[in-house]
Amino acid sequence: MPRPDSGPHRFHMDAWISCAPFERLLNMTIEEASDGRAILTMPFLIDYAQGAGLLHGGALVSLADTAVVMAIKSLVPPETHFATISLETKFLYPVKQGRITAKAEVIAQEERILKGRAIVYDEEERAVAEFSSTFKVARDARIKGISFGDGSGDQ
Numbered sequence: 001m002p003r004p005d006s007g008p009h010r011f012h013m014d015a016w017i018s019c020a021p022f023e024r025l026l027n028m029t030i031e032e033a034s035d036g037r038a039i040l041t042m043p044f045l046i047d048y049a050q051g052a053g054l055l056h057g058g059a060l061v062s063l064a065d066t067a068v069v070m071a072i073k074s075l076v077p078p079e080t081h082f083a084t085i086s087l088e089t090k091f092l093y094p095v096k097q098g099r100i101t102a103k104a105e106v107i108a109q110e111e112r113i114l115k116g117r118a119i120v121y122d123e124e125e126r127a128v129a130e131f132s133s134t135f136k137v138a139r140d141a142r143i144k145g146i147s148f149g150d151g152s153g154d155q
Helices: 021-025 059-074
Strands: 029-036 038-045 082-091 099-110 112-119 127-137
Touching: 021 038, 021 059, 021 112, 029 059, 029 127, 038 059, 059 082, 059 127
Parallel strands: none
Antiparallel strands: 029 038, 038 099, 082 127, 099 112, 112 127
């Protein structure tokens, strides 16, 4: 028997470009999101540490993925449905403390596929991770000024 608090969940986002519950749980802040670029920050709280006391890789990847999402949201109309279909992260240095910053951009758009990348920096502005991801827009969604070639961008 499913627990009543295990979903499905309904919630209201403050705005199209705003943090969802998971992103708020990680204390992410959207510093900027426009023209296919975004900058997000997140503190390294003890709750985000792995066993050796370093920032958990999953928390770091979540920040990078969310930064790319916000860059995409800056290009697509509100309520456009899209999701990550693949991602890759290269960890460069461990994060031991402070605030981390993800700088993201949309690097390609083809049909219903969008590709993005992000670099995550520690508080000393050293790159600690390189991130790339691919997103797919739902068949019934459309992106401003882009025809998907399959009729899904036409209205």
